[in-house]
Amino acid sequence: MHVKVLDERVVARAKRRGLDALVYAPHFERLPAIRARARRFSDEDLLVVPAREIFTGDWRSRKHVLALGLSEPVPDFITLEGAMAELDRQDAAVCIPHPEFLTVSFDAGDLATYRDQVDAIEVYNPKHREADNERARELARETGLPAFGSSYAHMRRTIGEVWTSFEESFETSEEFVAAIKAGAPRRVYHRDGPLHTLRRHAEFAHLGYENTWKKADRLFLQGMEPTHPDHVAYDGAFDDISVY
Template sequence: MTARVDCHVKVLNERVLERARRANLDAIVYAPHFTRLPEIRARADRYSSDDLLVIPAREVFTGSWRTRKHVLAVGLAEPVPDFITLEAAMAEFERQDAAVLAPHPEFANVSLTEADLREHREAVDAVEIFNPKHRPAHNRRAREIADELDLPPFTSSYAHLSGSVGVAYTEFELESGLERGADLVRAFRERAPRRVVYDNGFRRWRTTAAELGHLFYENTWEKVDRLFLSGTEPTHPRHIAYGGKFDDVAVY
């Protein structure tokens, strides 16, 4: 039984669902920036339906803003904040038995490097080998890393814009189908057979241009200043919601 999954989207609305259904997806993984897990989970539940599963996840920003490394965790039971050390994040993911994915490896200054992946190879369940934001050389490099480290691949639309959903997805071969998030976690953890599927024509390059434009806004210092210097944002490690649990591994 096959299951088509867009393994990483940032936006969730009716247009996203329309795009996902048009691409014949069975599920999307919803992991918005700077949003706590309970809110992500509630929104995913609200938009899930019998024909399209929305799976909550967190792309945790580890390290400082200037040296951050993104790690995507699927199947978390408890919230994990941004801007803690990479080592602390990996330990927490392991404690919660989450599936750990490496999105856009070695892309700009926001990704796990080959050295990071070698160090944490036993904890990482898959490496993204195609991302619409990447240039062809970036995607080739990502595939090389996955091959060299013998880590399974995945892809996603990495959609920050609703029109990007479905431009890339991972097609899994599953024995019992995909009915809940735990089934996808198991597919990653058990290295289920899969196929990476992506559109490399006009729509892909249009998506790349639109998403890179959005990326420029995301990385402005004004946004960083607004979000994190106060320490009151929902995923700041010193936010009251975390009860001091991550204070000793926080970088801010």
């Protein structure tokens, strides 16, 4: 239910692992590009659902929100309140990835504030320590929110390490988003064993790269992110809730 990478090798691996769908939400890519890539790699055996993991707040106080079923693009680096209001306006499905993980997540207070708008909470993520996954399951129990699990794959080999199994089937992205919003019955599974542990450690190590060298490259070498609210593509629509 949440991958960052998508190419021919990812699709082949997903099919070998018996997956029927991927939710594709890469960092700092605009919605039209995500949709186009999702269409390119969808076929009769694998549905790729386009989504956005929105970075609310600034680099020091980020709160990530996974949004499915967007009708219009939403940038990163806007206030949490502004982002949630926009997702409500678009009637998007709102999922909470890696709750209370490091400094990039919804905490219990955020969940209480937006409980009526949130559609699902992640209870297993390979980047988590076991204590993090247990805390996520605790938050799901406390809030009564439907659960989901994801590989959160930034690396191809993590595809299929975690999956969410639904009782019903879906033919289109629209049907899948509607099921998320309706709280369709599901169960979360993950692989075990030494290889799974190794892949979890590799994903966590990638987090260090992503938040040091890769961040520096984006901030200082490449210039403005495509999903920055000041980007010409947003035509100033989010100026009043931009944090930069």
